[in-house]
Amino acid sequence: MGATDRLDRYQPLVLGLFRIVIGLLFTSEGAATLFGVLDRDATPAGDWPFWYAGVIELVCGLLVLLGVLARAAAFFSSGAMAFAYFTEHQPDGLFPLQNGGLAPALFCWGFLLLVFFGPGSLSLSGVFRRDAAPERRG
Structure with missing residues (x-):
């Protein structure tokens, strides 16, 4: 068993941890925007596009x-x-x-990775799917 094989068996776990971290970071951005936590002022309700982004x-x-x-x-x-990048940031420089x-930009590409590779392990949908799967009898 080579080093690559040893690393490959941890892919679902690492992908699940990546999903958890990126989800937590994105959630904190939304909470800061909507509720004014984490040293940020709350955006007024309905303020386009920032409140909707939150x-x-x-x-x-x-x-x-x-x-x-x-996914x-x-x-x-x-x-x-991608919308945020091209409408709010890209006009100020390439x-x-x-x-x-x-x-x-990092969120956009990180989320796109999750679209194609899925949630990995440690997901609630994976737990429910396993519980709902009928048992096989040998």
Whole structure:
């Protein structure tokens, strides 16, 4: 068994941990925007596009964090971050380091990764799926 084989067997776990961390970070962005926590002022309700982005961040972040409808939530989140990058950041410069759009760019690509690779292990949907699966009799 080579080093690659040993690493490969941990892919579902590491992907699950990645999903949890990115979901937690995204949820904290939404909570900060909507509720004014974490040294940030709350955005007034209905303020376009920031309040709506906060709702997406909070709801989709929680779904990704918990691993419930994770692919759909990650797809929606990736699109929202692409929109944020191109409408709010990209006009100020081509590269994320120039325009302050590093977080949206990283979130966009991180969520896109989850769309294609799935939630990994440690997801609530995986727990429910295992419990709902009929037992096989040999």
